[in-house]
Amino acid sequence: MQGDIENGAVYPSLKDRVTFVTGGASGIGEGLVEHFCAQGARVTFVDIAANAAEALVERIKDKGHAVPRFIRCDLKQIDQLRAAVDEAAKRDGPIRVLVNNAGNDDRHRTEDVTVEYWDDRMAVNLRHQFFAAQAVRPYMRDAGGGSIVNFGSITWLVGDGDCPAYVTAKASISGLTRALARELGPERIRVNCVLPGWVMTERQVKLWLDEAGEKQIADRQCLPDRLYPPDIARMVLFLAADDSRMCSSQNFIVDGGWV
Template sequence: MSAIFPDLEGASIYITGGGSGIGAALTEGFLRQGARVAFVGRSDATAFCDEMEAQTGNRPHFMQCDITDMAALKATLEEASDRHGPVSTLVNNAANDQRHSLDEVDEAFWDWMIAINLKAYFFACQTVAPMMKAADGGSIINFSSISYMMGNAGYPIYTTANSGINGMTRSLARELGPDKIRVNALAPGWVLTQKQKDMWVTEEGLQAHLDRQCLKEPLEPEDIVGGVLFLASGISKAMTGQALVIDGGVVVTG
């Protein structure tokens, strides 16, 4: 099933990490809406772009970029704007949930993890805000995670960044609201991307997580797309400063 959001047709969309995992599903979802999609990633995504063009008739624009390089990140946002028009939706999706313990973290690893999982989000928001202001509004969607809500161990810098994204989202929603720029967070549950299956999923661990979910089916990347399209569309025009959770019912908010 797929809903159609007419105002996303022709919209200028920018996604970090849009060539794999959840990001790839988001890229496809926006392409099927007729949006003009630009995305960044560390690995070459030419084959993925070819596949998307063949499947949707709409080719995304890929820019190779390490988002820990803030100058390069800003340059890709400018390139996306030049190519597709001012960015109307920014999706800060790229993240790294590398496992680590408290005692093994040094300053270099801390700085690297924060750069990927929080710093890049902030400077992408900073760069895109003037574009959205000039275009009379826009939508920023910052990916977080339910990991910090659950108090998960095993990646404390990642959960620290997740929580920081939520605070940043609320403050920027207040700051940018007068310019009709909406800023929301989206917190997925455990989505079984190929990376998760290759690196972290075990039969016992997955079953324990499913036992906590209200809905007993594992989450796939496609399960996150609808919420992002909703937040990007003007149908959610009165929604800002919020955290939308899509996790099958592990955490309950309100």
Template sequence: MTQNAIFPDLKDKSVFITGGGSGIGAFLTDGFMKQGANVSFVQRSDASAFCDEMEAKHGRRPFFQTCDISDIPALKQCLAKAAAHQGPITALINNAANDARHATQEVTEEFWDQSQAINLKSYFFACQAVIDGMRTSGGGAIVNMTSISYMMGNTGYPSYTTANSGINGMTRSLAREFGPEKIRVNALAPGWVLTDKQKEQWVTPEAIAAHVDRQCLKETLAPEDIVDAVLFLSSNASRMMTGQSMVVDGGVVVSG
């Protein structure tokens, strides 16, 4: 599958992606680099091999830092270093998340707090950290990755779906607060995207068949299917779109 959309204003844009070296995030890093953007990303595991791959493919290297995004001071420090390296961040993609399965009766306070720290708290403080740079740059775009899981009322990960819903409320409030400064904030809700992690841990022939049966479009979603939507929300092509939640799920849920 190849990316078709070209957004000229993304060339040389300073982009920061959480979880940008694996899963959907790796495809986002690749997608922005194809546009000529300057990409920084963080993730917990070492992404040196992926950076080597991107350098060989694009002729330049993304700026990678190891970071546990639930450590807010460390996340803010990484954002500051990225801005110093490539200029103020004008496109922030809050992508990293943890959708580990869990039963309600087994959730401890410690697990709940850690889940919210990864899936919601880090999003808010990353947004907070880039606002000043976007102000001085005359505007910017934030894309908060959520999920259709909460829209479907899925069971099996209530802390995760709670955070997903919270991301949408946060997105709308920040869009309203910072819109006058030309800072746009939108959410993107993917459906069941078959990343390597999903295939290894949760995909079964029966489960994926049942899910595709709920879709209007009878094909499974790949990480590449999310890239163009994120690029669109980050570019001037969506300059009058903010406070919205865009769904890319093959037609499972209905929004609006």
């Protein structure tokens, strides 16, 4: 039971709102792009997966929703990220919503982690979130405010033991959120963090949803239903819209009640 975009809440403040999404070609990011476009937002998304991104653009166009713009970008290259932000603002106007979604939760053991791998995991999961926020700040400030939605994970809350570098990065994002919210708040820029649980993306199902995974969900999730990208997107829409205008410096957990 994933929910239908057309039957979800409509946020009038998101119509024509300039929105920038990282990692938007697949998984949770794909759902984010689809939902913002259904709201009539003016969406630019970045990713390294060009084929998946272009297919998504065509699918959204066929549905008759606002058509997003895709810019290929390696988020480990901060100059590319900055250029993409400026290009989106030049085309559509000041960015009012930033969704720092991109990340990668590859599994690893402590004894196998090298310095190079650790630095790469920080670049993939943490560093770009700060520099994306830095890049959009002037646009939001000059426009009178905006909403930054960072993506954390419940992995650091529950202490997952099979990806310590990823868990460290995601824990750091909660600290980053608090720091940015305090600094940018006087400019009416809100900064919040969404912590998803185990979301049934194609990648997650293919790599890890085996019999043991199903048992883990049954044992640890309060609700019996599976968590899907639209469940995360609906929370992000709320945080991007004016309806959440006094929400900032908070973690919003969407995990089906993981214990």
